Amino acid sequence: MIIPQEMIVQLENIVGQSFLFLDMATRTHYGHDETEDYNFPPSVVVKPADAAQVSEIIKLANTYKVPVVPIGARTGLSGGALSINGGIGLSIERLNSITIDEKNLQAILGPAVITQEFQEAALNKGLFYPPDPSSRGSCTIGGNVAENAGGARAVKYGVTKDYVLNLEVVLPTGEIIWTGANTLKNSTGYNLTQLMVGSEGTLGIITKIVMKLLPKNTHNVLMLVPFFKAEQACEAVAAIFRAGIVPSALEFMERDAIDWGLRFLDSVSLTVKDEVQAHLLIEVDGNYPDVLFAEAEKIMEVVEHFVIDEVLYADTEDQKNALWKLRRVVGEAVKSNSIYKEEDTVVPRYELPTLLKGVKTIGDKYGFKSVCYGHAGDGNLHVNIIKGTMSDEMWENEVPKGIREIFELTVSLKGTLSGEHGIGYVQKNYMDIAFSTQHLQLMKSIKTIFDPNNILNPGKIFPDSI
Amino acid sequence: MIIPQEMIVQLENIVGQSFLFLDMATRTHYGHDETEDYNFPPSVVVKPADAAQVSEIIKLANTYKVPVVPIGARTGLSGGALSINGGIGLSIERLNSITIDEKNLQAILGPAVITQEFQEAALNKGLFYPPDPSSRGSCTIGGNVAENAGGARAVKYGVTKDYVLNLEVVLPTGEIIWTGANTLKNSTGYNLTQLMVGSEGTLGIITKIVMKLLPKNTHNVLMLVPFFKAEQACEAVAAIFRAGIVPSALEFMERDAIDWGLRFLDSVSLTVKDEVQAHLLIEVDGNYPDVLFAEAEKIMEVVEHFVIDEVLYADTEDQKNALWKLRRVVGEAVKSNSIYKEEDTVVPRYELPTLLKGVKTIGDKYGFKSVCYGHAGDGNLHVNIIKGTMSDEMWENEVPKGIREIFELTVSLKGTLSGEHGIGYVQKNYMDIAFSTQHLQLMKSIKTIFDPNNILNPGKIFPDSI
Numbered sequence: 005m006i007i008p009q010e011m012i013v014q015l016e017n018i019v020g021q022s023f024l025f026l027d028m029a030t031r032t033h034y035g036h037d038e039t040e041d042y043n044f045p046p047s048v049v050v051k052p053a054d055a056a057q058v059s060e061i062i063k064l065a066n067t068y069k070v071p072v073v074p075i076g077a078r079t080g081l082s083g084g085a086l087s088i089n090g091g092i093g094l095s096i097e098r099l100n101s102i103t104i105d106e107k108n109l110q111a112i113l114g115p116a117v118i119t120q121e122f123q124e125a126a127l128n129k130g131l132f133y134p135p136d137p138s139s140r141g142s143c144t145i146g147g148n149v150a151e152n153a154g155g156a157r158a159v160k161y162g163v164t165k166d167y168v169l170n171l172e173v174v175l176p177t178g179e180i181i182w183t184g185a186n187t188l189k190n191s192t193g194y195n196l197t198q199l200m201v202g203s204e205g206t207l208g209i210i211t212k213i214v215m216k217l218l219p220k221n222t223h224n225v226l227m228l229v230p231f232f233k234a235e236q237a238c239e240a241v242a243a244i245f246r247a248g249i250v251p252s253a254l255e256f257m258e259r260d261a262i263d264w265g266l267r268f269l270d271s272v273s274l275t276v277k278d279e280v281q282a283h284l285l286i287e288v289d290g291n292y293p294d295v296l297f298a299e300a301e302k303i304m305e306v307v308e309h310f311v312i313d314e315v316l317y318a319d320t321e322d323q324k325n326a327l328w329k330l331r332r333v334v335g336e337a338v339k340s341n342s343i344y345k346e347e348d349t350v351v352p353r354y355e356l357p358t359l360l361k362g363v364k365t366i367g368d369k370y371g372f373k374s375v376c377y378g379h380a381g382d383g384n385l386h387v388n389i390i391k392g393t394m395s396d397e398m399w400e401n402e403v404p405k406g407i408r409e410i411f412e413l414t415v416s417l418k419g420t421l422s423g424e425h426g427i428g429y430v431q432k433n434y435m436d437i438a439f440s441t442q443h444l445q446l447m448k449s450i451k452t453i454f455d456p457n458n459i460l461n462p463g464k465i466f467p468d469s470i
Numbered sequence: 471m472i473i474p475q476e477m478i479v480q481l482e483n484i485v486g487q488s489f490l491f492l493d494m495a496t497r498t499h500y501g502h503d504e505t506e507d508y509n510f511p512p513s514v515v516v517k518p519a520d521a522a523q524v525s526e527i528i529k530l531a532n533t534y535k536v537p538v539v540p541i542g543a544r545t546g547l548s549g550g551a552l553s554i555n556g557g558i559g560l561s562i563e564r565l566n567s568i569t570i571d572e573k574n575l576q577a578i579l580g581p582a583v584i585t586q587e588f589q590e591a592a593l594n595k596g597l598f599y600p601p602d603p604s605s606r607g608s609c610t611i612g613g614n615v616a617e618n619a620g621g622a623r624a625v626k627y628g629v630t631k632d633y634v635l636n637l638e639v640v641l642p643t644g645e646i647i648w649t650g651a652n653t654l655k656n657s658t659g660y661n662l663t664q665l666m667v668g669s670e671g672t673l674g675i676i677t678k679i680v681m682k683l684l685p686k687n688t689h690n691v692l693m694l695v696p697f698f699k700a701e702q703a704c705e706a707v708a709a710i711f712r713a714g715i716v717p718s719a720l721e722f723m724e725r726d727a728i729d730w731g732l733r734f735l736d737s738v739s740l741t742v743k744d745e746v747q748a749h750l751l752i753e754v755d756g757n758y759p760d761v762l763f764a765e766a767e768k769i770m771e772v773v774e775h776f777v778i779d780e781v782l783y784a785d786t787e788d789q790k791n792a793l794w795k796l797r798r799v800v801g802e803a804v805k806s807n808s809i810y811k812e813e814d815t816v817v818p819r820y821e822l823p824t825l826l827k828g829v830k831t832i833g834d835k836y837g838f839k840s841v842c843y844g845h846a847g848d849g850n851l852h853v854n855i856i857k858g859t860m861s862d863e864m865w866e867n868e869v870p871k872g873i874r875e876i877f878e879l880t881v882s883l884k885g886t887l888s889g890e891h892g893i894g895y896v897q898k899n900y901m902d903i904a905f906s907t908q909h910l911q912l913m914k915s916i917k918t919i920f921d922p923n924n925i926l927n928p929g930k931i932f933p934d935s936i
Contacts, residue, residue, distance in 0.1 A: 107820040163654075422658045
């Protein structure tokens with residue numbers, strides 16, 4: 005896409021010369037996220053200072069009918085931040101303020117705040133922001149809101165949407181609004197806050213976020229349980245809940261996931277018996293160590309009904325960090341090993357063994373191997389489909405059929421396509437599996453109301469046929 | 471509104487003769503809720519058996535451009551279920567099935583299920599549905615979803631929206647959709663589930679609800695703390711959270727609220743010193759009595775920093791039930807005492823003392839008395855404005871000015887108009903205080919997409935000027 009020179013001049017007038025970039029290196033840098041190996045450079049990159057500048061940019065884009073793609077830390081896994089049609093790449097990186105409101109247990113954040121930095125700022129005041137995506141060290145809170153990110157603690161504490169109280173948003177018309185109020189309860193008009201969460205930068209550009217915080221927990225217990233049968237690991241998940249326990253994390257890793265993670269991380273060592281097929285990483289948290297030990301014991305009673313190897317308790321902070329590092333790195337480790345496609349399947353948690361078995365059967369049918377891991381406590385299984393030595397032709401033509409069958413399976417189990425990564429660019433043509441044409445058209449009409457010229461992050465979420 | 475006879479015949483063909491009512495007694499019965507003393511009888515009452523019949527009714531209403539108002543248990547406090555333009559009163563009372571899915575910790579409910587009956591059905595399976603509106607014995611879960619009901623436990627467990635996973639909805643076009651999936655995580659397209667929650671029956675008719683459940687708690691501790699200064703009771707609220715405690719309920723009652731409640735309830739007795747201005751009713755819950763006693767002790771340490779009378783611990787289930795009965799009955803007690811208007815103000819919890827003080831000052835200015843009580847833990851203060859001996863002229867002309875000032879105050883404190891009752895009919899002309907005209911027009915455009923003929927619950931939420 006060629007941007008008219010007069011528009012570039014006007015953009016420069018808005019953000020200042022130092023915050024507008026036309027060079028190929030910068031454009032390429034902002035042209036990719038963590039989705040496979042795509043790169044779609046924006047035609048121009050701008051870095052506005054505040055909501056007022058964002059609003060001016062958006063108005064200009066409407067005048068010239070040029071796409072605007074909001075860009076955060078580019079850690080996304082569905083291509084939401086890719087400038088697939090070129091246009092303006094709007095990096096929100098300068099909007100990075102953090103205010104912790106201790107009196108109300110809230111925080112007011114710029115969208116560019118790194119999730120882990122926010123968590124730590126809250127902890128320093130004795131407060132707790134639970135959502136914990138694996139990329140928390142590099143992803144931004146704005147991206148978390150745009151994709152409704154989840155992570156390991158969602159099983160007990162919910163996902164990003166459960167913490168967002170209010171959003172300052174620049175609408176695609178340039179108007180700046182607060183979507184709601186800074187309150188825990190709100191029954192005042194349509195919930196535009198929740199409509200905005202997970203809308204993947206297609207309905208507005210988030211410029212401020214008011215988050216709910218909790219008092220921090222002081223203790224946790226972390227255990228790693230090796231299962232000789234992968235499906236039994238999945239079965240144990242629902243059994244733990246039925247025993248009345250709500251763990252703060254309940255993570256599943258197939259054998260390959262842990263092996264690849266261990267190979268990727270020099271710093272972590274762990275001996276795993278050859279016959280072990282999968283692990284559950286289980287955490288309970290709270291303020292009373294005795295209670296946590298009692299809960300860990302109850303969990304032991306549950307998992308001992310299955311065929312397991314010796315359970316590893318993480319005794320020190322270092323051991324806990326090592327196990328979490330191993331879990332968090334699996335995605336990256338798989339990626340470093342092979343070309344792959346990552347699917348973000350989610351089902352009601354009791355259906356997890358059926359899903360896992362189905363994924364393997366479908367893989368056999370279409371000739372692909374998959375490495376599965378994820379947030380088993382909430383039925384969210386990441387399925388990494390490995391190219392390995394597969395021919396390009398098979399990869400392009402057969403694998404998508406298999407992915408379609410996997411999604412058809414999730415939907416038949418009352419699940420859906422994406423638990424926490426979003427639909428973005430790479431999953432959009434599977435949306436017909438989850439929704440009727442009329443349903444998709446209804447969503448698309450909402451998009452059109454917000455964005456009549458379709459300038460904001462076009463070509464995302466909706467299938468090409470809608 | 472006169473409904474054409476041929477349309478009545480067609481309605482009868484859909485629901486059957488026994489489920490269509492034209493007599494004045496039935497229409498009057500379905501013409502009111504608990505909002506002041508309004509009665510707007512629908513022109514005809516129908517009681518469909520299932521979503522398919524609801525869909526047929528909606529299609530017919532579109533053909534004849536006749537309003538349809540979904541009606542639940544008529545316990546609403548903002549007039550959402552009033553047939554203000556006549557038309558079809560669509561009672562959902564036959565859609566009352568309950569299925570508890572123990573394996574997934576979920577429930578599938580018809581909208582007519584009484585909230586308390588659902589809570590009890592869950593408890594019987596060892597599961598817990600926390601949202602607990604004061605009217606739980608008579609309100610329906612469908613109404614709770616439509617208004618995003620909250621109640622006393624929201625402070626720890628969230629409101630209705632935090633439990634709704636998926637909704638079967640008949641859209642105003644007659645199409646039947648599931649809004650999402652039965653999963654704890656979902657990042658698949660726009661969140662129509664959350665858009666539907668709190669939309670007060672204006673975007674669709676909910677015919678099935680999938681709710682998340684938690685494992686049940688086995689224990690709780692309940693204490694009643696009498697304060698000699700009402701504002702100190704409000705101040706104590708934020709202090710309890712800052713001490714790291716998240717109570718399962720933290721309720722505020724002004725002196726009048728408790729006195730009127732006691733007079734209304736013969737079965738409960740309680741001696742309150744003359745000088746006591748307000749009470750906090752505080753509950754902590756969990757599975758470990760020792761932990762709860764420790765938390766109650768921490769709460770004691772906090773409240774002892776204020777000027778309080780002796781704290782009452784409820785030692786038995788009967789005492790607990792009596793205190794909760796007293797708290798739940800306050801609204802009804804005030805209503806039985808005088809003509810009144812109930813406002814459902816909500817602010818960030820630390821602002822509660824400022825709100826309470828402001829309400830009293832505004833009352834003095836406009837010459838009205840108010841009885842205040844509510845869910846202080848989440849900043850949700852019910853302000854009951856009492857007519858008493860005030861002239862009708864003052865009541866009609868001066869009091870609304872005072873209400874407007876109260877709402878202006880809540881918004882200036884980053885709060886909003888309604889925490890849990892909804893906007894419905896009686897608050898709609900205050901919406902300009904919380905939202906700009908463009909913001910309201912954006913919401914109204916969403917309404918128009920869903921409901922191009924404006925047949926579904928027209929005249930609610932939006933100010934007459936929009």
